[in-house]
Amino acid sequence: MRSISIFGATGSIGENTFDLICRAGGADAFRTVALTGGRNVVRLAEMARVLRAELAVCADEACLPALREALAGTGIETAAGAQAIAEAADRPADWVMSAIVGAAGLVPGLRALRHGRTLALANKESLVTAGPLLMATAAQHGARILPVDSEHSAIFQGLVGEDIATVERIILTASGGALRDWPLEALARATVAEALAHPNWSMGQRITIDSASMFNKALEVIETREYFGIDPDKIEVIIHPESLIHSMVGFQDGAIMAHIGAHDMRHSIGYALNWPQRAPLPVARLDLAQIATLTFRAPDLGRYPALRLCRDVMATRGLAGAGFNAAKEIALDHFFSGEIGFMDMAGVVETALARLSSDLCLETDVMTLEDILGADHLARVRATEAAVALGQTRHT
């Protein structure tokens, strides 16, 4: 029986993974080693009961008593805190889903790779923060990383049987997010609720805002560079409002392979779960005659400064990715709390990165986990300073 663990089980990707596991036979078909959540222990306990998990871990230690109570009498072990989540990744599992949101997903993913596991990677922040370390760890321990982000799953599928040396370009598609049709001058006033109204995808709150600002696409450009080892100049972004083409690979003979399908993360999760086979998946089948038209437009960098910033990050490499992701997470927190505006997020990240590059030498070829966590921490400090300063100017 295949054994699995799901990190971030209570989130949007985690729920979709749980759904596929249940449809594929649940506890009768899979041995569930560990399920982790953040604070939603009611849901975590429900999932743990259904899958008869061995261990359930919540990130927030204050939630542990509630988790224990919810699982009393089941024999399911419980634990809490970041360390317990990292230790859960040491438990043997054949297939591990990395779906914690943010940089908190890095350590458990890295620990799973050190044990040679197959890691289905939704947590793009890991590759942005520590791409070279993650890829080197996977290679060293014979582990495999399978992309779950729909764009990267599309590219991965487009490359089956192909020689990466023949790839001329990778075209990442972007929906443009909730505010894509707003006039540029109105964006500064966009509220959290407005930025959360994604036209196509139903996702976690943080990634939905990142989609509107295109910080999500900026992370994905870096993720593409790190995962496929492709030159940044070969990575393009195009707005495709229908979000039906999930990404494209262009080859040196002029052919473009496009991956097309419904907006449903269960496709790329299911592909990673069943890889290298394909299995039936409960996703909608497209009626192309009814869709009739697919449209594309070039992104305006004035609207989406994140797409410019990610190019600087790739030029610096080293610890710049860790700084970029951490500063972005802080900027997003301050947007959520209403201290800064939608268009201020990029300014916070740019200022934090400039300060970070005078604090630290970001351009390094060799990086340890400690270097990365140090850069992540300092970037959060610098971004908080920048966001607080901006917030004060806004409110005076």
Ligand code: NDP
């Ligand atoms: P959600 O916000 O829906 O879920 C996040 C999960 O992480 C929840 O289980 C949450 O727990 C848990 N969590 C939150 N903070 C912590 C923490 N500090 N330590 C441990 N666990 C924590 O996110 P998504 O499912 O949308 O996204 C997950 C990852 O997948 C992200 O990296 C995202 O970029 C990526 N991704 C998501 C896509 C999507 O369609 N949603 C598409 C492609 C990639 P709880 O809810 O219990 O507090």
